[in-house]
Amino acid sequence: MSDTAAQGTGRRAWYEPDAKLKRRHAADRRLRAYGVAAILFALAMLMTLVGTILVTAAPAVTQTMVTLEVEVPEGAVNPSDPRGGSYQKILNESVARLFPEVDTPRELRELRQLFSNGGQYALRDKVVADTSLIGRTFDITFPLSDIGDQLHKGVIGRDLPSDQRRVSDEQIGWYDRLVEQGRISAPLNWGLIFNADSRFPELAGLWGALVGSFYALLICFLVSFPVGIAAAVYLEEFAPKNRFTDLIEVNINNLAAVPSIVFGLLGLAVFLNFFGMPRSAPIVGGLVLSLMTLPTIIIATRAALKAVPPSIREAAIGVGASRMQTVGHHVLPLAMPGILTGTIIGLAQALGETAPLLLIGMNAFITAAPDSMFNPSTALPTQIYIWADSPERGFTSRTSAAIIVLLGFLVCMNAIAIYMRKRFERRWS
Amino acid sequence: MTTLDTTEASGMIMNKTAEEAGALAKAVSTAKAGHETKIAASKVSVFYGDKQALFDVSIDIPARQVMAFIGPSGCGKSTFLRCINRMNDTIDNCSVKGTIEIDGANIYDPKIDPVLLRARVGMVFQKPNPFPKSIYDNIAYGPRIHGVAKAGSAMDEIVERSLQRAALWNEVKDRLDQPGTGLSGGQQQRLCIARAIAVNPDIILMDEPCSALDPIATAKVEELIDELRAQYTIVIVTHSMQQAARVSQKAAFFHLGNLIEVDETDKMFTNPSDQRTQDYITGRFG
Numbered sequence: 001m002s003d004t005a006a007q008g009t010g011r012r013a014w015y016e017p018d019a020k021l022k023r024r025h026a027a028d029r030r031l032r033a034y035g036v037a038a039i040l041f042a043l044a045m046l047m048t049l050v051g052t053i054l055v056t057a058a059p060a061v062t063q064t065m066v067t068l069e070v071e072v073p074e075g076a077v078n079p080s081d082p083r084g085g086s087y088q089k090i091l092n093e094s095v096a097r098l099f100p101e102v103d104t105p106r107e108l109r110e111l112r113q114l115f116s117n118g119g120q121y122a123l124r125d126k127v128v129a130d131t132s133l134i135g136r137t138f139d140i141t142f143p144l145s146d147i148g149d150q151l152h153k154g155v156i157g158r159d160l161p162s163d164q165r166r167v168s169d170e171q172i173g174w175y176d177r178l179v180e181q182g183r184i185s186a187p188l189n190w191g192l193i194f195n196a197d198s199r200f201p202e203l204a205g206l207w208g209a210l211v212g213s214f215y216a217l218l219i220c221f222l223v224s225f226p227v228g229i230a231a232a233v234y235l236e237e238f239a240p241k242n243r244f245t246d247l248i249e250v251n252i253n254n255l256a257a258v259p260s261i262v263f264g265l266l267g268l269a270v271f272l273n274f275f276g277m278p279r280s281a282p283i284v285g286g287l288v289l290s291l292m293t294l295p296t297i298i299i300a301t302r303a304a305l306k307a308v309p310p311s312i313r314e315a316a317i318g319v320g321a322s323r324m325q326t327v328g329h330h331v332l333p334l335a336m337p338g339i340l341t342g343t344i345i346g347l348a349q350a351l352g353e354t355a356p357l358l359l360i361g362m363n364a365f366i367t368a369a370p371d372s373m374f375n376p377s378t379a380l381p382t383q384i385y386i387w388a389d390s391p392e393r394g395f396t397s398r399t400s401a402a403i404i405v406l407l408g409f410l411v412c413m414n415a416i417a418i419y420m421r422k423r424f425e426r427r428w429s
Numbered sequence: 430m431t432t433l434d435t436t437e438a439s440g441m442i443m444n445k446t447a448e449e450a451g452a453l454a455k456a457v458s459t460a461k462a463g464h465e466t467k468i469a470a471s472k473v474s475v476f477y478g479d480k481q482a483l484f485d486v487s488i489d490i491p492a493r494q495v496m497a498f499i500g501p502s503g504c505g506k507s508t509f510l511r512c513i514n515r516m517n518d519t520i521d522n523c524s525v526k527g528t529i530e531i532d533g534a535n536i537y538d539p540k541i542d543p544v545l546l547r548a549r550v551g552m553v554f555q556k557p558n559p560f561p562k563s564i565y566d567n568i569a570y571g572p573r574i575h576g577v578a579k580a581g582s583a584m585d586e587i588v589e590r591s592l593q594r595a596a597l598w599n600e601v602k603d604r605l606d607q608p609g610t611g612l613s614g615g616q617q618q619r620l621c622i623a624r625a626i627a628v629n630p631d632i633i634l635m636d637e638p639c640s641a642l643d644p645i646a647t648a649k650v651e652e653l654i655d656e657l658r659a660q661y662t663i664v665i666v667t668h669s670m671q672q673a674a675r676v677s678q679k680a681a682f683f684h685l686g687n688l689i690e691v692d693e694t695d696k697m698f699t700n701p702s703d704q705r706t707q708d709y710i711t712g713r714f715g
Contacts, residue, residue, distance in 0.1 A: 240521065241521055309558075311554060311556055311558035312558060312560065312561075313519070314516070314519075314552075314554055314558065315554070315558040315559070315560060315621070315624075316560070316570075317516065317519060317547065318514070318516070318547060318551065318552040318554070318625070319547065319548075319551070319570060319571035319574075319624060319625065319627075319628055320544050320545070320546075320547040320548035320571060320574065320575060320628060321544070321570075321574055322544050325574055329570070329574075330560060334561065
């Protein structure tokens with residue numbers, strides 16, 4: 001009744017929205033739509049990125065292996081020095097026995113191209129481990145070469161005309177015979193993790209890079225964690241507030257924004273040229289990375305120290321604790337979760353950092369994992385860089401697989417950071 | 430040469446007047462209440478940077494009594510309280526002039542270590558601030574860092590005695606290993622009092638200890654203050670006139686950084702000698 005009366009007189013009831021209110025709500029809805037659209041776009045990009053990497057990396061999950069029957073004649077290997085045997089010749093002979101009709105040198109060379117160069121070392125290692133095998137015939141399993149591997153995985157198309165593919169028709173025929181004889185298998189590619197780098201994709205692995213990255217991060221942590229905490233505690237709890245400390249603070253914040261390649265140049269000039277430290281070594285890599293991680297840790301630690309309520313400091317000082325005791329017994333333990341989170345995030349950044357490592361030579365081609373942090377080595381991101389640069393087909397999928405390994409480590413480290421933050425977060429009144 | 434002489438002379442005169450005034454105040458207070466002076470402040474001025482927060486405050490605080498500091502917000506009473514255990518040292522741009530003597534020793538003398546001073550002058554803060562540790566560790570922390578007792582039965586004894594004096598023992602004796610932050614607000618504040626007592630101080634400073642507590646918890650803390658008076662000299666800052674009237678024997682009224690009036694609490698609340706005190710107490714400002 002009153003409604004109609006209000007409408008009748010042309011006046012709106014108080015609860016009826018006017019045009020302005022409608023516009024305000026429309027603006028709200030638009031903003032929300034923009035937000036959702038932005039997130040969906042970002043998610044789509046991420047999925048595309050990760051999806052592409054996963055699809056590219058899929059072939060590297062398995063490695064095509066061949067099982068051959070080899071006979072190691074008594075005279076071919078000296079039992080007292082089994083390393084010196086001519087294993088390539090033994091392998092060639094057993095291959096020739098499998099394909100007796102192949103006799104021209106050109107054909108023989110093509111036939112051998114199907115098998116990995118690593119076969120002789122697999123055979124050698126087997127004989128060295130068990131010298132009683134000399135004079136006997138036994139089976140040995142080793143990788144097919146890159147072209148065999150690609151053929152097995154269908155990366156090299158058989159339908160292409162033979163002058164456009166890297167495998168000849170004969171090679172395809174020999175490969176098919178090997179398949180018929182049940183000599184081809186494709187187990188999980190553990191070599192990708194546990195082998196060191198190699199020129200041959202079927203033999204190349206990440207072990208050297210993993211060990212190198214581990215040493216570099218260890219150095220980085222050992223240097224930047226104590227130094228960073230000490231610097232942050234001093235600046236936050238002890239330093240007088242004056243122009244000099246302001247200057248230091250501004251510079252630390254600027255350091256966090258310095259491009260990483262500049263740190264690489266610094267490392268090259270200072271650690272390698274001035275101090276004469278070994279080139280390509282994880283210790284130098286770790287030191288350079290710690291320069292980069294320091295500002296992150298200092299900033300995170302200062303934020304964590306600031307977040308500790310002043311009432312805790314007052315309480316400690318009030319019962320007669322010295323400033324050092326106040327910091328050591330109360331403030332630092334309460335700030336530790338934040339500090340550790342910042343540290344892990346800083347280390348995760350360092351793990352993925354490439355540019356400074358390139359400058360100090362950690363992108364060298366090194367076929368053995370480093371024994372210590374003073375030996376030349378690569379790191380995960382530089383290994384990816386090297387592989388991405390290599391022309392062989394097999395490296396395409398291995399590069400992506402290496403990226404996944406790197407991403408896996410990063411995700412793990414961030415997960416640990418989140419877990420620690422949740423687990424050790426303390427509440428105080 | 431002449432200038433130097435004059436300065437020295439005038440300094441001596443000033444010192445002398447201050448001494449005389451102190452002695453006089455001492456004599457008066459001793460005569461009146463039968464308590465010797467515990468804390469004697471003379472011409473204390475406090476600066477935060479260029480801003481002066483406290484102007485020439487001179488006051489004698491008698492031993493084993495409760496002295497209440499009252500006054501409107503920002504009048505400097507907390508600032509002065511924090512001078513007594515040199516808590517203001519921790520504020521960067523804060524400087525203190527004048528002398529505060531505890532049992533005749535000037536606490537701003539360079540010889541005095543603030544760490545030792547704070548063991549003798551305990552403090553309870555406005556908001557209960559137990560350490561995020563167990564109840565036991567909250568009490569044991571002070572004695573441990575001062576080397577009063579190591580772990581074991583000696584420490585257990587200190588913890589029990591402190592909690593008993595703070596009238597908290599019966600409520601927490603079965604859960605000493607639980608966090609002090611899990612107690613109720615009033616219990617937390619009594620825990621903080623127990624923590625202050627544990628290092629065996631002479632003086633306990635309380636900065637609005639009940640402002641974050643409900644009336645029941647406040648009543649308990651006030652009761653506790655009254656009991657503690659037998660052994661400790663207590664200085665309490667409070668915004669509540671009723672609380673000052675209930676717990677204190679003497680009261681000091683601060684206004685705009687000046688100490689206006691010090692007197693027996695009863696007298697101040699019934700017959701203040703300064704008009705500003707009168708106005709504040711009757712609620713005309715503040």
